[in-house]
Amino acid sequence: xxxxxxxxxxxxxxxxxxxxxxxxxxxxxxxxxxxxxxxxxxxxxxxxxxxxxxxxxxxxxxxxxxxxxxxxxxxxxxxxxxxxxxxxxxxxxxxxxxxxxxxxxxxxxxxxxxxxxxxxxxxxxxxxxxxxxxxxxxxxxxxxxxxxxxxxxxxxxxxxxxxxxxxxxxxxxxxxxxxxxxxxxxxxxxxxxxxxxxxxxxxxxxxxxxxxxxxxxxxxxxxxxxxxxxxxxxxxxx
Amino acid sequence: xxxxxxxxxxxxxxxxxxxxxxxxxxxxxxxxxxxxxxxxxxxxxxxxxxxxxxxxxxxxxxxxxxxxxxxxxxxxxxxxxxxxxxxxxxxxxxxxxxxxxxxxxxxxx
Numbered sequence: 001x002x003x004x005x006x007x008x009x010x011x012x013x014x015x016x017x018x019x020x021x022x023x024x025x026x027x028x029x030x031x032x033x034x035x036x037x038x039x040x041x042x043x044x045x046x047x048x049x050x051x052x053x054x055x056x057x058x059x060x061x062x063x064x065x066x067x068x069x070x071x072x073x074x075x076x077x078x079x080x081x082x083x084x085x086x087x088x089x090x091x092x093x094x095x096x097x098x099x100x101x102x103x104x105x106x107x108x109x110x111x112x113x114x115x116x117x118x119x120x121x122x123x124x125x126x127x128x129x130x131x132x133x134x135x136x137x138x139x140x141x142x143x144x145x146x147x148x149x150x151x152x153x154x155x156x157x158x159x160x161x162x163x164x165x166x167x168x169x170x171x172x173x174x175x176x177x178x179x180x181x182x183x184x185x186x187x188x189x190x191x192x193x194x195x196x197x198x199x200x201x202x203x204x205x206x207x208x209x210x211x212x213x214x215x216x217x218x219x220x221x222x223x224x225x226x227x228x229x230x231x232x233x234x235x236x237x238x
Numbered sequence: 239x240x241x242x243x244x245x246x247x248x249x250x251x252x253x254x255x256x257x258x259x260x261x262x263x264x265x266x267x268x269x270x271x272x273x274x275x276x277x278x279x280x281x282x283x284x285x286x287x288x289x290x291x292x293x294x295x296x297x298x299x300x301x302x303x304x305x306x307x308x309x310x311x312x313x314x315x316x317x318x319x320x321x322x323x324x325x326x327x328x329x330x331x332x333x334x335x336x337x338x339x340x341x342x343x344x345x346x347x
Contacts, residue, residue, distance in 0.1 A: 224284025
């Protein structure tokens with residue numbers, strides 16, 4: 001029985017590794033760009049690497065490096081990280097019922113590994129039925145996905161830190177950041193409240209651009225979120 | 239190691255971790271407020287759009303609304319590809335190729 005469970009665990013874990021392989025192709029250049037960008041922003045090699053292991057959140061790490069470069073105060077940086085990563089609360093809410101039977105150390109590990117990419121990759125496995133016999137071991141699938149992403153992010157950060165300015169500036173690889181976000185955001189705009197959220201956030205981000213320490217980002221994000229909520233309410237009344 | 243930076247990463251990392259843990263930890267202990275459930279879906283759209291738009295439109299402190307704004311044109315094209323294909327790989331690929339072609343045509347900004 002025990003052997004059988006350990007076999008199933010391994011199968012779930014390796015299934016996760018396989019599922020995330022194509023995603024790693026997109027994550028790898030991003031990790032390298034982060035490493036190079038962090039060095040360019042004035043972070044030391046050890047600091048750049050430490051941020052990847054401690055924070056482990058791509059877009060937030062770009063933001064932190066950018067804010068360190070312009071000497072933004074720490075509370076602004078942490079507040080911006082909270083705004084940028086608030087979307088992860090949504091993934092947390094979605095994963096919560098699926099993890100409710102697990103032990104705390106597993107929940108904590110999964111929360112640490114809960115990135116956009118990990119969430120997007122594991123959801124199909126959770127939509128399938130669990131194996132009909134024995135305990136539900138799908139969290140091992142999550143761990144296969146999450147650990148692969150983590151290792152990829154650490155390795156490509158190191159590579160980017162090492163290569164640094166050897167990556168030609170003419171390639172303009174920093175443009176992959178807005179492009180990656182476009183790839184996440186645009187397919188998600190499927191109704192009028194979401195469109196309202198995007199339009200308001202976009203307009204306010206330009207109007208509030210001059211605010212100190214990139215505060216415009218927080219203001220624009222909150223304006224967009226409120227606009228989305230209000231639009232949904234107004235449309236529901238019609 | 240820069241201790242101030244490490245402390246900053248620890249705070250940013252803790253904040254990120256607590257957001258990710260939030261509902262996983264709270265489930266069964268408290269109900270999610272209705273207004274939170276209502277606005278949560280708009281968080282990624284609003285937050286990421288607030289990053290995208292200035293990246294495409296601003297140069298320094300100035301709005302650069304022009305056909306020679308290579309990042310704006312390439313970004314709009316990427317939006318079209320993302321809308322049609324919903325494919326991240328194609329979106330990023332098309333956006334980068336468009337940026338390189340436009341840069342070759344109008345020169346580096």
